[in-house]
Amino acid sequence: MADLRIINGTVLTMAPGYEPIADGVVCSREGLISYAGPADQASEPGDEQVIDASGCVVLPGLVNAHTHLAMTLFRGYADDMMLQEWLEDWIWPAEMRLRPEDVYWGSLLGACEMLRAGVTCFNDMYHIPEQAVAAALDSGIRACPSGVLLGFLPNAEQLLEEAIVFVRQLQQQNHSRIHPMLAPHALYTCPDEMLLKVGEGAVEAGVPIHIHLCETASEVQDSYDEHGESPIEHLNTLGLLDIPMLAAHCVHLSEADITLLAEKQVGIAHCPTSNMKLASGFAPVPELLEAGVVVGLGTDGCASNNNLDMLAEAHLAALLHKVHSGDPTTIPAHTALAMATRLSAQALGLGDIIGTLEAGKRADIILVDMSSPHLQPPRDPVSHLIYAAHGSDVKTTIVEGQIVMNDGEVLTVDEAEVIARATQCAARVTDIAG
Numbered sequence: 001m002a003d004l005r006i007i008n009g010t011v012l013t014m015a016p017g018y019e020p021i022a023d024g025v026v027c028s029r030e031g032l033i034s035y036a037g038p039a040d041q042a043s044e045p046g047d048e049q050v051i052d053a054s055g056c057v058v059l060p061g062l063v064n065a066h067t068h069l070a071m072t073l074f075r076g077y078a079d080d081m082m083l084q085e086w087l088e089d090w091i092w093p094a095e096m097r098l099r100p101e102d103v104y105w106g107s108l109l110g111a112c113e114m115l116r117a118g119v120t121c122f123n124d125m126y127h128i129p130e131q132a133v134a135a136a137l138d139s140g141i142r143a144c145p146s147g148v149l150l151g152f153l154p155n156a157e158q159l160l161e162e163a164i165v166f167v168r169q170l171q172q173q174n175h176s177r178i179h180p181m182l183a184p185h186a187l188y189t190c191p192d193e194m195l196l197k198v199g200e201g202a203v204e205a206g207v208p209i210h211i212h213l214c215e216t217a218s219e220v221q222d223s224y225d226e227h228g229e230s231p232i233e234h235l236n237t238l239g240l241l242d243i244p245m246l247a248a249h250c251v252h253l254s255e256a257d258i259t260l261l262a263e264k265q266v267g268i269a270h271c272p273t274s275n276m277k278l279a280s281g282f283a284p285v286p287e288l289l290e291a292g293v294v295v296g297l298g299t300d301g302c303a304s305n306n307n308l309d310m311l312a313e314a315h316l317a318a319l320l321h322k323v324h325s326g327d328p329t330t331i332p333a334h335t336a337l338a339m340a341t342r343l344s345a346q347a348l349g350l351g352d353i354i355g356t357l358e359a360g361k362r363a364d365i366i367l368v369d370m371s372s373p374h375l376q377p378p379r380d381p382v383s384h385l386i387y388a389a390h391g392s393d394v395k396t397t398i399v400e401g402q403i404v405m406n407d408g409e410v411l412t413v414d415e416a417e418v419i420a421r422a423t424q425c426a427a428r429v430t431d432i433a434g
């Protein structure tokens with residue numbers, strides 16, 4: 001892998017308190033950022049590969065804090081339904097038909113889509129997770145893989161044991177781009193006994209827990225009916241909030257829940273598109289941020305989004321909370337962009353290694369071409385990224401110092417083959433009669 005020197009771009013380091021650097025330089029050495037700052041303070045050029053970022057904004061790769069990657073196979077398969085009907089009558093039966101190769105090609109399709117849109121890391125929760133790992137390793141993207149643990153499956157206990165072995169094996173293999181987690185699907189699908197075992201496994205392995213939490217009003221009501229406390233209070237009763245945790249959604253929260261989330265430093269993946277599409281409600285993101293909770297952004301799976309475009313997600317996050325609160329100063333552009341980068345990385349427990357362009361961090365970097373008519377005239381690049389840009393404006397995607405996408409072409413895999421194979425897999429998995 002060549003060392004890189006990215007010159008002539010406007011650099012957004014996304015570090016706390018950063019200001020755009022009009023003539024910036026970003027250097028990577030052996031996969032790590034060695035410099036990010038003004039050109040006039042950079043070291044003399046050496047024999048690095050030079051990337052001319054003229055007309056581009058250079059920023060950290062976007063971090064998708066919650067998805068189910070292989071659900072690309074279900075894109076457009078079951079739209080416009082109630083959550084429970086969607087899950088129980090459509091998604092879960094189709095997922096029973098998944099074979100390893102389906103998850104591999106579906107994940108690879110999602111990886112190609114994300115690399116094109118500047119997403120360099122994704123937090124996954126899905127079946128047969130070794131296939132998502134294979135897709136991540138083959139495509140060059142960074143991944144936080146985990147299998148999805150569902151208490152009602154006949155082999156639930158065996159799957160939990162396998163998930164712990166999966167984490168252990170990945171830790172032994174020590175891939176620098178793979179950061180495993182343990183993922184109980186949700187409180188309403190995992191009994192207490194199982195959650196406690198997950199907690200033990202997570203502590204022993206030293207990995208975070210990835211869970212859906214407080215997504216719907218009925219989920220919260222059911223928890224009050226069954227346990228006499230909210231899902232978040234119940235997780236606290238079980239001791240699980242003392243373990244590093246990424247909670248997806250967190251739509252229906254009490255003030256006490258928000259206080260607990262802040263106190264226990266639970267990371268949140270806000271998924272505005274999915275919450276809107278499934279009519280789950282409005283997550284109290286301004287209140288969470290105000291309380292000091294780390295709130296990142298996720299696309300959720302492609303069956304409830306239906307894409308993996310994190311710039312679109314940040315755009316929607318900026319708009320949704322304005323209309324909900326009636327206050328146009330809520331979630332300004334710089335907050336939305338921080339949620340898609342630094343805060344998502346922090347929420348995943350990866351804040352020390354990715355999420356900003358700072359010396360010593362992994363060189364996960366994107367260049368966004370700002371020369372198109374819809375991004376002119378040149379003004380605040382953060383405003384343009386959030387309110388005017390699309391994922392397709394990303395010109396170059398670099399993960400750990402490796403250029404994995406350039407000028408709309410993923411360089412690590414054959415995209416035509418990925419699309420053809422994923423299309424075949426999708427046809428079989430979603431063929432109800434077959």
Ligand SMILES: [Zn+2]
Nearest residue numbers: 212248300301
């Ligand atoms: Zn989800």
